[in-house]
Amino acid sequence: MAGRAQPVSAWPGTSAAITLAVLILGTLTAVALRAETGAGLGRAEWAAIRFTLIQAALSGLISVTIAIPVARALARRRFRGRRILIALLGVxxxxxxxxxxxxxxxxxxxAGWISDALGLLGFEPIRIxxxxxVVLAHVFLNLPLATRLILQAWQEVPAERFRLAAQLGCDGRAMFWLIEWPMLRRILPGAFAVVFAICLTSFAVALTxxxxxxxxxxxxxxxxxxxxxxxxxxxALLSGVQLILTILAAALALWLATGTGFGKGLDRAVRRWDGANPVSRTADAAWIIAAALFLLLPLAAIVVSGLPNVLSLPSTVWSAALTSLLVAALSTCLLLLLALPMAFAIARGGRGIVELAGLLGLAASPLVIGTxxxxxxxxxxxxxxxxxxxxxLVNAITALPFALRVLVPTARDVVERYGKLGVSLNMAGLPFLRFVLLPRMRPQIGFAVGLAMALSMGDLGVxxxxxxxxxxxxxxxxxxxxxxxxxxxxxSASLLLLVLSIGVFWVLDRGGRRHAEA
Amino acid sequence: MKHLIFAAGLLGATAAVADTPELTVYTYDSFVSDWGPGPQVEEAFEAVCGCDLKLVGIEDGAALLARIKLEGANSDADIVLGLDTNLISAAKETGLFAEHSVSADYDLPINWADPVFVPFDWGYFAFVHNADMDAPDSLKALAESDTKILIQDPRSSTPGLGLLMWVKAAYGDDAPAIWSALSDNVVTVTKGWSEAYGLFLEGEADMVLSYTTSPAYHLIAEEDDSKAAATFSEGHYMQVEVAGKLAGSDQPELADQFLQFMVADAFQSIIPTTNWMYPAVTPESGLPDGFDTLVTPAQSLLMSPDEAAAARDGALNEWLDALSQ
Known part of the structure; x- marks a missing residue:
C-alpha cells in the first residue's frame, strides 16, 4: 500500500497498537522477571490447556452456529418490541x-425451574x-455478542442488494448463497475468534x-x-500460552475471513422479499422465541430474586454504583482513544498486526495484567x-477487541468507498474524519461505546x-x-447493576443511531 | 496513561496528612467491607492510638501473602492481618515478619505459643445444612451416603484448603479412599466460599462446606433458625486466623500496640457478629446471644504450621486425582 494516498493516516492507530502491545507484554515480562523459582509445565498444566482448548472451541462454535439463525431471523423480521428485545438479548x-x-x-x-417442572412430571432433575x-454457560454469556456482531453485518448489507435479488426472482436459498453466505464468511471467523478468546480466560464459570x-x-x-x-x-508462562493460543486463533480467523464488502447503498431501510412463506416465518419465530427464552429466563430469575430488597439497599451500594459509572465513563474515553485510531489504521488495509494487537487484551490473564x-x-x-x-484502563483494554470487531468492518467499507473521493477532493486527514468517516460510523461508535461502558460496569476487573x-x-x-x-x-445490588448496565448501553447505543432501523 | 498517573499522584500527595502517624494494615477484603469488622475496628483503635489506621483489603489470605511476597522488604504494610495456620509456614519462610510482644490468655481449643503470629479469631470448618435434614454424623458416613455437597477449590479458597487438611488430619494415608468415596457426593467445586454458599442457599445441594458459626449469622442477623451445622465424629478441623508485624515496618511501636489491642475486649467483641467467627479471647461480656446454640465439636483437629506445609502439596494431588476421575 506504500505510496498510495490515503484519507486517514496510520500512525495514530499503529502507535495505539504498539502502546497496547507494550503494556500487555510489559506486564507479562514484569511478572516473569520477578519469578524466583523456575518451573516448566507439568501434567496438570497440559491437562488444563487441553480442557481449555476443547471448551473454548466448543463454546465458540456453538455460540456462532446458533447466532446465525437467530441473527437472520432478527434481521428479516420486524415486530413490536424488536428493538427492546435486541437490547435485552445483549444483557x-x-x-x-x-x-x-x-x-x-x-x-x-x-433445584432450578426446569428441574422443578420435571420433578412435577416425575422425572429426575437435569444434570447441569x-x-x-460449561459450554451451556459460555453460550449463554457469548451468544448475545455473537448474535449482535452477525446481526450488525446483516444490517450493513445495503437494501439495494436485496431489492435487486428480489427483482431477479431469487428465492430464499439463492438469496442466501448470493448475498448472505459471502457476508457470513467475512464476519463468522472473527466472531468465533472473539468468543474463543473470551472462553480461553474463563475460570469461575468453567470450574463451577x-x-x-x-x-x-x-x-x-x-x-x-x-x-x-x-x-x-x-x-507468566501459562499467560504466555494463553496469548499464543489467542493469536493463533485470531490469525486463522483473519486468514479465513476473506471477501470484500457490499459497498454502500442509499442507507434506506432493508426490506426482505424472501422468507414471506409460512415455513420460514415459523422457523424465524421459533428461533427468536427459543433464544429469548434461553437468554431472558435467567435474567428474569435475577430480577425476581433481586426485587424485594432493592429499595432498602445500604447507601454504600448506591455510592458504589456512582463510582462504577465514573470508572465506566473514564474507561469508555480511554477505549475510544485506542479503538478509533486502530480501526482507521486497520481500515486502510494490510494492518493485520494492528488487529492482532487489539485481541491481546482479551487473551491476557486479568490476574497477570493486574499484578x-x-x-x-x-x-x-x-x-x-x-x-x-x-x-x-484494564477494562478499556478488555473491551477493545469487541469495539474493534464492531468498528472495523464499517470503517473499512467507508474508507474503500469514499477514500479516493476524499483524497481527490483534498480533504484527507481531519476533514475526512469529521465529514465522512465519523458521521457514517455513528451507529457503530454508539454500539461500541455502549458495550464498553456496560462491560466496564459489570467487570470486577483488577x-x-x-x-x-x-x-x-x-x-x-x-x-x-x-x-x-x-x-x-x-x-438486589445485582439487579441494580443489571438495570444500570442496560440503561447506559441503551442510551449510548440509541444515541448512535440516526434512523429508526436498528 | 502518564498524565493519569501524574494527576492521581498529585491527588494522592495532597490528601496525605503528614503529622499523625499512619499504621497500614493489609487484610482480606471481607474484613474491610462495610459489613465486616473493619469500620468498627478502625474507629475503636483510632480512639486510643492517636494515629490514622489505614486498612487495605486484598482478596483473601492467600492473595494477602502473595502481595507481601511481591512487595518484599519495602512493603508499605506494618501489619498483615488474616493469614491462617496453613499459610504461617510460608509466611515465616519469607523472613519478612518480626516477633511480637503480645501476651494474652487465649480461649482457643488448642495451645497457642507462636512467637511471630498472634491469633485474633478462630472457627471450625463444618458442613452446613437445612435444620430439617437428617445429616450424616461423620465424614465417612457422608462419603457413603448420597447426600449432595458443595465444596470450594483448595487452589483458590481457604475453606477448600481447610477441607483438604481436615480429611488428611482425620484419615492420614487413607485420605485418598475417603476422597474417592466423596467424589460422587460433590455437586460442584467453586472458586470461593461465596459462590458455594450462594448455590447452597439456592438449593443446589444438601450441604455446603462452611463454618460451625454460619448458622449464627442466619439466627442473629436474619432471625432465621433454619440452618444448622453437622458435627462429625472424626472431629473438626480448625481455622485459626492470625496477624503479624512486618520487620520492615516504620511504625514498630504502633504495630505492637495494635497487636495488643487486637486481643483486647474492644477488638474481640466486634469479631463474632461481623466476621462470624469465635473471638480468640472471649470478651468480658461473653459471646453474643445465639452463639450458645451452635454445635461444639467433641474433638478439634489442627496441623501445626510445619505439618500443614509438608502435607499440602501431597494432599492436593490426592484430591485432584480422586475428583478428576
Whole structure:
C-alpha cells in the first residue's frame, strides 16, 4: 500500500497498537522477571490447556452456529418490541459472571425451574454440571455478542442488494448463497475468534459449571501458580500460552475471513422479499422465541430474586454504583482513544498486526495484567491511589477487541468507498474524519461505546488487587455482600447493576443511531 | 496513561496528612467491607492510638501473602492481618515478619505459643445444612451416603484448603479412599466460599462446606433458625486466623500496640457478629446471644504450621486425582 494516498493516516492507530502491545507484554515480562523459582509445565498444566482448548472451541462454535439463525431471523423480521428485545438479548454478555452463573443455575440447576417442572412430571432433575454445563454457560454469556456482531453485518448489507435479488426472482436459498453466505464468511471467523478468546480466560464459570477439578482451565492454573505456589515464572508462562493460543486463533480467523464488502447503498431501510412463506416465518419465530427464552429466563430469575430488597439497599451500594459509572465513563474515553485510531489504521488495509494487537487484551490473564501493572506502578506511584484509573484502563483494554470487531468492518467499507473521493477532493486527514468517516460510523461508535461502558460496569476487573476500603465499584460491593452472607442484598445490588448496565448501553447505543432501523 | 498517573499522584500527595502517624494494615477484603469488622475496628483503635489506621483489603489470605511476597522488604504494610495456620509456614519462610510482644490468655481449643503470629479469631470448618435434614454424623458416613455437597477449590479458597487438611488430619494415608468415596457426593467445586454458599442457599445441594458459626449469622442477623451445622465424629478441623508485624515496618511501636489491642475486649467483641467467627479471647461480656446454640465439636483437629506445609502439596494431588476421575 506504500505510496498510495490515503484519507486517514496510520500512525495514530499503529502507535495505539504498539502502546497496547507494550503494556500487555510489559506486564507479562514484569511478572516473569520477578519469578524466583523456575518451573516448566507439568501434567496438570497440559491437562488444563487441553480442557481449555476443547471448551473454548466448543463454546465458540456453538455460540456462532446458533447466532446465525437467530441473527437472520432478527434481521428479516420486524415486530413490536424488536428493538427492546435486541437490547435485552445483549444483557448476559455484560453481566458479572457470578451473577450470570447464579441466574443460570436458578433456571437450569438441580433445584432450578426446569428441574422443578420435571420433578412435577416425575422425572429426575437435569444434570447441569460437566463439560456440557460449561459450554451451556459460555453460550449463554457469548451468544448475545455473537448474535449482535452477525446481526450488525446483516444490517450493513445495503437494501439495494436485496431489492435487486428480489427483482431477479431469487428465492430464499439463492438469496442466501448470493448475498448472505459471502457476508457470513467475512464476519463468522472473527466472531468465533472473539468468543474463543473470551472462553480461553474463563475460570469461575468453567470450574463451577464443570463440576470439579476436571474443569481446570489455564486461568485457574495461573491463579494456582500465583496464590497457591507463588510461582510467578509458571504464571507468566501459562499467560504466555494463553496469548499464543489467542493469536493463533485470531490469525486463522483473519486468514479465513476473506471477501470484500457490499459497498454502500442509499442507507434506506432493508426490506426482505424472501422468507414471506409460512415455513420460514415459523422457523424465524421459533428461533427468536427459543433464544429469548434461553437468554431472558435467567435474567428474569435475577430480577425476581433481586426485587424485594432493592429499595432498602445500604447507601454504600448506591455510592458504589456512582463510582462504577465514573470508572465506566473514564474507561469508555480511554477505549475510544485506542479503538478509533486502530480501526482507521486497520481500515486502510494490510494492518493485520494492528488487529492482532487489539485481541491481546482479551487473551491476557486479568490476574497477570493486574499484578504486572502493580509491579510496574509501585516504584513510581501509590498503586492504591490509582485503583480507579487502573481499573478503567484494564477494562478499556478488555473491551477493545469487541469495539474493534464492531468498528472495523464499517470503517473499512467507508474508507474503500469514499477514500479516493476524499483524497481527490483534498480533504484527507481531519476533514475526512469529521465529514465522512465519523458521521457514517455513528451507529457503530454508539454500539461500541455502549458495550464498553456496560462491560466496564459489570467487570470486577483488577480492583480487587488495588482495593481501597473507601472506594468500591458495584461488582466489588456485590462480592463483599456475598462474602458477608448477605445474599439477598447481593441479589438486589445485582439487579441494580443489571438495570444500570442496560440503561447506559441503551442510551449510548440509541444515541448512535440516526434512523429508526436498528 | 502518564498524565493519569501524574494527576492521581498529585491527588494522592495532597490528601496525605503528614503529622499523625499512619499504621497500614493489609487484610482480606471481607474484613474491610462495610459489613465486616473493619469500620468498627478502625474507629475503636483510632480512639486510643492517636494515629490514622489505614486498612487495605486484598482478596483473601492467600492473595494477602502473595502481595507481601511481591512487595518484599519495602512493603508499605506494618501489619498483615488474616493469614491462617496453613499459610504461617510460608509466611515465616519469607523472613519478612518480626516477633511480637503480645501476651494474652487465649480461649482457643488448642495451645497457642507462636512467637511471630498472634491469633485474633478462630472457627471450625463444618458442613452446613437445612435444620430439617437428617445429616450424616461423620465424614465417612457422608462419603457413603448420597447426600449432595458443595465444596470450594483448595487452589483458590481457604475453606477448600481447610477441607483438604481436615480429611488428611482425620484419615492420614487413607485420605485418598475417603476422597474417592466423596467424589460422587460433590455437586460442584467453586472458586470461593461465596459462590458455594450462594448455590447452597439456592438449593443446589444438601450441604455446603462452611463454618460451625454460619448458622449464627442466619439466627442473629436474619432471625432465621433454619440452618444448622453437622458435627462429625472424626472431629473438626480448625481455622485459626492470625496477624503479624512486618520487620520492615516504620511504625514498630504502633504495630505492637495494635497487636495488643487486637486481643483486647474492644477488638474481640466486634469479631463474632461481623466476621462470624469465635473471638480468640472471649470478651468480658461473653459471646453474643445465639452463639450458645451452635454445635461444639467433641474433638478439634489442627496441623501445626510445619505439618500443614509438608502435607499440602501431597494432599492436593490426592484430591485432584480422586475428583478428576
Amino acid at each position: 448476559p454478555f455484560i453481566l458479572p459472571v457470578i451473577i450470570a452463573v447464579l441466574g443460570l443455575l436458578e433456571v437450569f440447576g438441580r 454440571y460437566g463439560l456440557h454445563g 459449571l464443570g463440576g470439579g477439578p476436571r474443569a481446570t482451565t489455564i486461568e485457574l492454573a495461573i491463579y494456582q501458580a500465583f496464590r497457591f505456589d507463588f510461582d510467578l515464572g509458571r504464571a 504486572g501493572l502493580f509491579i510496574m506502578i509501585r516504584p513510581i506511584a501509590d498503586p492504591f491511589a490509582l485503583a480507579l484509573p487502573v481499573t478503567a 480492583i480487587t488487587l488495588f482495593a481501597d476500603p473507601d472506594i468500591a465499584t458495584l461488582p466489588l460491593q456485590i462480592y463483599r455482600l456475598m462474602g458477608a452472607y448477605r445474599l439477598d442484598d447481593a441479589a
